[in-house]
Amino acid sequence: MxxxxxxxxxxxxxxxxxxxxxxxxxxxxxxxxRTDSSPKKNLESDFIFYNRSARPEMGSVRDLIEECVANYPESEVEELISRLRSGDDVHFRSATFELFLHDALRRRGFLLTPHPELPNGKRYKPDFYVLDPNGESFYLEAVLATENNGLDKGGEARKGAVLDTLTKSPHHNFMISLDDEGSPKSPPSGKKLKNTVHRWLDSLDPDEVNQKIEDSGFDSLEPILWSHDGWNLQIRPIPIKPERRGKSSNLIGIGGVGGGWVDAWSPIRDAIKFKGGKYGDLNTPLVVAVNLDSFHLDPIDEMQALFGQEQFVFSPNVDAEPKLRRAPNGAWQGNNGPQYSRVSAAWLFNDLQASSLATRNGTVYFNPWATMPAPESLKCFPFATPEENRMKWHEGLSLREIFGLHEEWPRGA
Incomplete structure (x- = not known):
């Protein structure tokens, strides 16, 4: 006993x-x-700091995360917690971004189902299938983007070796368009990728592909997806004109690879393009939420990411004022006009972290060329819509209001 x-x-x-x-x-x-109240160390991960800190404000952050996890779908909790506890800041911030999006929508009466099967048979699954209070639905994909003003020289060199292999391997009927995300941590096999691309192109009819482009636009082409150790590629076919077939000396026709990210807007653009081309044709609107790890994100950067980079055009007449125009290099506006119309809206955040929830908000940008418009219910959040050929921003509920936090949270009572 x-x-x-x-x-x-x-x-x-x-x-x-x-x-x-x-x-x-x-x-x-x-x-x-907990007894350790020392500041966060330079090489200390977010999770380790939050987990060991005895500071009251860090206790508030832990409590909020635990509360959100308690409301997360039970079938996905173990995987979510594993990412949060991994000690990898990218996994932690990506997981908390998904967690806070889920809870913000849940608190506004939306119902979310994680990783739904797609009716088109694609093996990739969006982060959430969302049903709003009015019975309208959309898919929600969350992505963490990185503002990186210094190139990953090793990753760039590994990319370059693969591109050199592709460049030297032309196809009789096609060139290819590349969009990429991330950077390879180990050397990819350019030969294997070249063989994969050539086998795929051999299975396509250039005249049929060209007809589809004329009927539905380049965005309608289904890409093949290829990944290696943190580097993800989307590859689409570009038919060569009949009179030029067999004469091309380069496989790559359009390349978004190389050079690295050197600004705040292109990581957002690339994330939207990559996610927008990942799931094929959908029968439900797709909303892509992007969290950029930049402390300050200007609306100018957001507009450039979606509609193209601002450029000044100077007239040969030296007395004339330069004109401002947009380059055709945005997520929704390309060389051939509107593109990635499958992305019905982009929900853009900057530096949303576990401890900054009370001071960070996102803006929902509605795509004016969307194949399927995003639900009006998303206008409960701050949003922007084109009105009379100008973008107009509207106020909405802040994350602080939605989560019931005071202005100084997590500091103070």
């Missing part, structure tokens, strides 16, 4: 200290007594 009582006391103690599973399910953060 004494041993039984001792085991019960031991079990109770372990539950208090957080080293025993509790009946409410697994927690994100350890249930331990």
């Amino acid at each position: 004494g041993r039984v009582s001792q085991k019960r006391r031991t079990r109770a103690l372990k539950q208090i200290l957080g080293v025993w599973p509790n009946r409410f399910g697994r927690k994100v953060f350890d249930r331990v007594l």
Whole structure:
């Protein structure tokens, strides 16, 4: 009897200290007594800092994350917690972004189903299928984008080797268009990629592909997706004109690869293009939410990401004022006009982190050329729509209001 009582006391103690599973399910953060109030160290991950810090404000952050996790779909909680506890800042910030989007929408009466099967048979799954309070639905894809003003020289060199292989391997009937995301951490095999691309192009009829482009636009072409160790490619076919077939000396016709990200807007553009081309034709609107890890994101950058870079055009007449125009290099506006019309709206955030929820908001930009318009219910958040050939911004509920946080959160009471 004494041993039984001792085991019960031991079990109770372990539950208090957080080293025993509790009946409410697994927690994100350890249930331990914290005494370390030192600042975050340079090489310390977000999770380790939040998990060990005894500062009251970090306790508030932990409590909010645990509350959001408790409201997350049970079937996905284990995978979400694994990402949060991985010690990898990219995984942690990506997971918290999805978590906060889920809870913000849930608090506004939206119902979210994670990783739904697509009716078109694609093996890739969006982050959420969302049903709004009015019964309208959309897919929601969340992506973390990085503002990087310094090139990953190793990654760029590895990309360059692959591109050199492709460049030297022309196809009789096609060239290709490339869109990429990320950077390879190890050397990809250019030969394997070349063989994969050529086998795929051999299976296509250039005249049929050209007809589809004329009927439905270049965006209607289904890409092939190829990945290697953090580097993701979308590849689309470009038919060569009949009189030029067999005479091309280069496989790559349009390339979004190389050079790296050197600004705040192109990572957003590239993320929207990549996610917008990933799922094929959909029977439901697609909303892409992008969180850029830049402390300040200007509306000019957001507009450039969606509609093209601002450029000044100077007249040969030196006395004339330069004119401002947009280059055809935005996510929704390209060389051939509107593109990526499958993306019904882009929900753009900057530097949304676990501790900045009270001070960060996102803007929903509605695509004026969307194949299927995004639901009007998203206008409960800050949003922007084109009106009389100008973009107009509208106020909406802030994340601080939606989550019921005070202005100084997580500091103070």
